[in-house]
Amino acid sequence: MKRKRFLSFMLTAGLTLPVTVSLGKTVETLDDLPIKQPPYLKAGDTIGITSPAGFITMPEILPAIAMMESWGFKVKIGKTIDQRDFTMGGTDQERAADLQQMLDDPEIKAIMCARGGYGLVRIIDLLNFDRFVKTPKWIIGFSDVTVLHCHLNRQFGIASIHSKMCNSFPTDPAVADAMQLATIMSIKKLLKGENMQYQGPIVGINKPGRASGILVGGNLSIIESMAGTKSDLITDGKILFVEDTGEYLYNLDRMFWNLKRTGKLDRLAGLIIGGFKVKPDDPGEEFGKTIYDIVQEKVSHYGYPVAYDFPIGHQKNNFALKCGVKHSLEVGANGSRLSALG
Structure with a gap:
C-alpha cells in the first residue's frame, strides 16, 4: 500500500498512528522530553551513599564521608555498604532495595554510588522511578554507573553527574595529589551549581x-x-x-x-x-x-x-x-x- 493511501486509511478508520510515523523521518518521542536538572545542593543537604554495583567496606568510604561533610553536607549510609555477594555489594534484591530507598527518600538530595564494578544492569529493571521523576536528585558515579546515566537520559530526560566515586577520595586531602584533589573538588562544584x-x-x-x-x-x-x-x-x-x-x-x-x-x-x-x-x-x-x-x-x-x-x-x-x-x-x-x- 502506498504511503499516502496508508496514512489516509489510518485516519479515515479512526486508528491511531504509531509515534514512529512521520513525513520523512523517525520520531523518537522519548528524546523530545525536556531536560530536567535536579536542584543544586545547599549547606545541610543530605547525600546518600549506596553500592549498587561492586562491594565496598565502611573503612574504604570514610575519607569520602569526611570530605563531603567538610563541604557542609550530611551523609546517609546505605545498607549495601559492608554487604557482599561475591563481587557485588549484596544480592540483586538487596542492592535494588537500597538504591530504591534512596531514590524515594525525600531527605536525600543526591546519591553517590560508592564504586563501580558490575551489577547495575542486573537491577535497573527492578527500580521504580515514579517518585524520583517528580522530585529528581543528582545521581553521581561513572564506569558501571553509566547504566544509570543512559537510563535516566533516555527514559526521563533527567541530568546526572559522571564523576569519581567514594573509592577515589584522598585519605588525607592536605597531602593529596593536586590532580586527585581537583577532580574530587569538581564534584562539589557541580553539586553547588558552579559554572564548569x-x-x-x-x-x-x-x-x-x-x-x-x-x-x-x-x-x-x-x-x-x-x-x-x-x-x-x-x-x-x-x-x-x-x-x-x-x-x-x-x-x-x-x-x-x-x-x-x-x-x-x-x-x-x-x-x-x-x-x-x-x-x-x-x-x-x-x-x-x-x-x-x-x-x-x-x-x-x-x-x-x-x-x-x-x-x-x-x-x-x-x-x-x-x-x-x-x-x-x-x-x-x-x-x-x-x-x-x-
Whole structure:
C-alpha cells in the first residue's frame, strides 16, 4: 500500500498512528522530553551513599564521608555498604532495595554510588522511578554507573553527574595529589551549581570545530551493552563522550564498529574521546592499531569536532561532567574546551 493511501486509511478508520510515523523521518518521542536538572545542593543537604554495583567496606568510604561533610553536607549510609555477594555489594534484591530507598527518600538530595564494578544492569529493571521523576536528585558515579546515566537520559530526560566515586577520595586531602584533589573538588562544584569548563590537551589528530548539544556518554562497553534496550542512548545532535579500561584493542575496535553500525556516530554534534587504558595484546595476537587509529577510521569522514585525550575516565584526571545538560565544545590549535551551558 502506498504511503499516502496508508496514512489516509489510518485516519479515515479512526486508528491511531504509531509515534514512529512521520513525513520523512523517525520520531523518537522519548528524546523530545525536556531536560530536567535536579536542584543544586545547599549547606545541610543530605547525600546518600549506596553500592549498587561492586562491594565496598565502611573503612574504604570514610575519607569520602569526611570530605563531603567538610563541604557542609550530611551523609546517609546505605545498607549495601559492608554487604557482599561475591563481587557485588549484596544480592540483586538487596542492592535494588537500597538504591530504591534512596531514590524515594525525600531527605536525600543526591546519591553517590560508592564504586563501580558490575551489577547495575542486573537491577535497573527492578527500580521504580515514579517518585524520583517528580522530585529528581543528582545521581553521581561513572564506569558501571553509566547504566544509570543512559537510563535516566533516555527514559526521563533527567541530568546526572559522571564523576569519581567514594573509592577515589584522598585519605588525607592536605597531602593529596593536586590532580586527585581537583577532580574530587569538581564534584562539589557541580553539586553547588558552579559554572564548569574543562580544557583538553593539544593532540595532533584532534579534529577542529565548534559544536553545542546535550552531553551524553560514559563507559564505552556499557554504552554498547545498552544497544537495543530501553536504556539505549539516542545520540543525534548530541556531544558524545566515551572512555574505557582493561579492554584489548580489538575489542575496542569492535565496540566502535558497534557505535558506527548502530548509527550513534552518524549525526553527532561532537565527539570526546577520554582515557582508554588498553590491555596489552597477547604475544602473537597483536592488533596493529592504536586507539587513535581505531577512532579515526570510524569518524574521519564526518564533519563534527573530535577531541582526544580528554580528562575523563579510569584515570587520575577524571573530572565531573553533567550528563544530559547542554554543553559547547571547541576544538582548535590550543586543544579542546568543554563548557556547560546550563
